[in-house]
Amino acid sequence: MDALVIAGAVRMGNRSAVDVVRGALDRAELNKHLGAFTILHPEQALKRAAAIDAAIKAGADPGRLAGVPIAVKDNIAHAGHPLTAASRLLQGHTAHTTATALSRLEDQGAIVIGRTNMDEFGMGSSGENSAYGPTRNPIHNDHVPGGSSSGSAAAVAAGIVPIALGSDTGGSVRQPASFCGVVGLKPSYGRISRSGLVAFGSSLDQIGPITRSVRDAAVVTQIMSGHDPLDSSTLTEPMSMPEETRGPDLSTIRIGLPTQCWASGADPGVLDVVRAAVERLASLGADIVEVDMPTLEAAIPAYYLLTAAEAASNLSRFDGIRFGHRAEASDLLQTYVQTRSEGFGPEVQRRILLGTFALAEGYSEDLYKRANAVRVRMRAEIDTTLTGVDAIAMPTAPTPAFKLGEKSSDPLSMYLSDIYTTPPSLTGHPALSVPAGDLNGLPVGLQLVGRSQDEAGILAFGMVITGR
Amino acid sequence: MAVNPATVREMATLARLAVPEDQIEALAGEMDRILNFMGDIARFEGGKPEDGPPTARRPDQPTPTSCEGLMPTKYVDDAGAMTVPPIKGAS
Numbered sequence: 001m002d003a004l005v006i007a008g009a010v011r012m013g014n015r016s017a018v019d020v021v022r023g024a025l026d027r028a029e030l031n032k033h034l035g036a037f038t039i040l041h042p043e044q045a046l047k048r049a050a051a052i053d054a055a056i057k058a059g060a061d062p063g064r065l066a067g068v069p070i071a072v073k074d075n076i077a078h079a080g081h082p083l084t085a086a087s088r089l090l091q092g093h094t095a096h097t098t099a100t101a102l103s104r105l106e107d108q109g110a111i112v113i114g115r116t117n118m119d120e121f122g123m124g125s126s127g128e129n130s131a132y133g134p135t136r137n138p139i140h141n142d143h144v145p146g147g148s149s150s151g152s153a154a155a156v157a158a159g160i161v162p163i164a165l166g167s168d169t170g171g172s173v174r175q176p177a178s179f180c181g182v183v184g185l186k187p188s189y190g191r192i193s194r195s196g197l198v199a200f201g202s203s204l205d206q207i208g209p210i211t212r213s214v215r216d217a218a219v220v221t222q223i224m225s226g227h228d229p230l231d232s233s234t235l236t237e238p239m240s241m242p243e244e245t246r247g248p249d250l251s252t253i254r255i256g257l258p259t260q261c262w263a264s265g266a267d268p269g270v271l272d273v274v275r276a277a278v279e280r281l282a283s284l285g286a287d288i289v290e291v292d293m294p295t296l297e298a299a300i301p302a303y304y305l306l307t308a309a310e311a312a313s314n315l316s317r318f319d320g321i322r323f324g325h326r327a328e329a330s331d332l333l334q335t336y337v338q339t340r341s342e343g344f345g346p347e348v349q350r351r352i353l354l355g356t357f358a359l360a361e362g363y364s365e366d367l368y369k370r371a372n373a374v375r376v377r378m379r380a381e382i383d384t385t386l387t388g389v390d391a392i393a394m395p396t397a398p399t400p401a402f403k404l405g406e407k408s409s410d411p412l413s414m415y416l417s418d419i420y421t422t423p424p425s426l427t428g429h430p431a432l433s434v435p436a437g438d439l440n441g442l443p444v445g446l447q448l449v450g451r452s453q454d455e456a457g458i459l460a461f462g463m464v465i466t467g468r
Numbered sequence: 469m470a471v472n473p474a475t476v477r478e479m480a481t482l483a484r485l486a487v488p489e490d491q492i493e494a495l496a497g498e499m500d501r502i503l504n505f506m507g508d509i510a511r512f513e514g515g516k517p518e519d520g521p522p523t524a525r526r527p528d529q530p531t532p533t534s535c536e537g538l539m540p541t542k543y544v545d546d547a548g549a550m551t552v553p554p555i556k557g558a559s
Contacts, residue, residue, distance in 0.1 A: 300505075363475065371509055412501060
């Protein structure tokens with residue numbers, strides 16, 4: 001059931017928040033085999049639900065998400081709860097503050113039932129790089145759910161919660177949403193505060209919702225959005241809701257299909273499903289046109305160079321002195337080295353080394369500067385394209401969910417699964433993944449990229465495609 | 469762009485990581501493959517780094533951390549008491 005339907009029933013007194021939360025906790029227990037949660041908070045969740053029921057009985061309005069159970073990715077801080085980013089390095093670390101995005105949801109009556117599994121520090125596209133073990137796809141348990149917000153997508157797709165928070169640096173909300181057949185939104189850079197989010201690539205990181213309906217994604221994003229003095233990159237302009245901007249008549253709308261996406265080696269079945277979904281917009285009057293976006297092919301190298309460099313810098317704070325795990329060593333330097341070597345998993349270590357290389361004098365051949373130059377060119381190209389069309393449509397991922405272990409020994413092949421999601425991450429444009437259909441029983445996602453700060457536009461198209 | 473075992477060792481030192489010696493060779497090959505793929509980026513911006521002012525940079529060499537000069541050489545006296553730096557302006 002969608003979050004807004006649940007909240008409506010709770011606010012009207014037709015359902016108790018305690019029953020809703022108890023149901024979510026029961027479903028989490030039933031789906032334990034998915035590995036979607038790193039921890040559940042049954043006592044705190046039920047206590048909070050009881051307080052919401054009491055407030056409603058007393059005539060108060062607990063907010064737009066009253067009694068809605070939600071799950072939160074394990075890299076988003078929730079005061080008093082563990083914050084590990086699925087890393088051994090942060091085992092035992094407890095958050096001392098709550099992320100702004102999450103506290104805004106709690107202020108509207110949302111109830112956190114637990115924290116979700118993920119690829120360590122957000123680095124991965126399969127949900128397999130976790131100190132807690134892999135997450136499984138709820139639709140086909142021997143397939144990956146995507147990553148890095150693997151547990152959040154699995155929890156929503158399994159019907160445990162209607163809303164889960166993820167974070168998206170290069171597709172970590174949209175790709176698992178696509179693999180699990182749910183909705184995932186990466187808002188414009190700056191739309192949602194990053195305060196309380198464990199940093200990976202700070203110039204790209206965004207918190208985003210994973211939901212069952214596009215309308216839920218719109219409401220949750222609007223609640224979380226807005227200026228935050230704790231994050232100077234947040235936008236001050238309010239986010240519009242989709243129904244305020246556009247009705248179902250699409251006769252004046254143009255949707256662009258990048259030529260490069262149809263020639264990039266994606267699974268032909270995926271391309272057919274995506275094209276059929278775009279045709280639904282055409283049947284309502286939208287004009288579908290091909291657009292040329294040559295720099296899309298540079299997205300993967302640019303993304304991995306920039307984020308590896310930012311990660312190498314951001315993760316240097318994890319040295320065993322201030323957070324989590326600390327190795328026993330003979331001196332301070334060895335404490336740093338042993339802590340980091342024991343604490344970080346193989347993929348995180350690989351990216352730190354790549355990032356160190358990309359920034360190293362004498363080795364890098366100015367890779368970081370080159371990647372930034374491509375990023376600037378890509379932003380101009382997408383902006384220009386979006387002056388001629390209202391949104392750009394493409395697959396969210398080149399394939400449906402692959403099997404567990406299928407790509408884990410080939411990092412480059414894994415990186416290439418982010419080919420369509422990394423461009424809007426690099427440029428800061430909003431991007432939405434909606435279920436477009438399925439291929440051999442596995443969900444396929446359609447990604448819509450919108451004009452900067454125009455989440456409402458792509459959400460409106462998403463509602464037309466999914467009907468909710 | 470060639471990454472060899474010596475490069476991996478040097479990057480690991482800079483990144484404060486200890487890569488087991490039996491994994492160095494494989495990691496060097498893997499990084500070389502990834503960085504060669506990433507080096508393809510030059511194709512998209514004319515093969516030249518972004519124009520900008522030349523920046524003076526020091527050689528990127530790891531050096532041991534030293535606290536010398538930052539802390540008193542002896543901050544526990546013979547009686548076992550801590551030496552506390554004088555407070556500015558206090559009599």
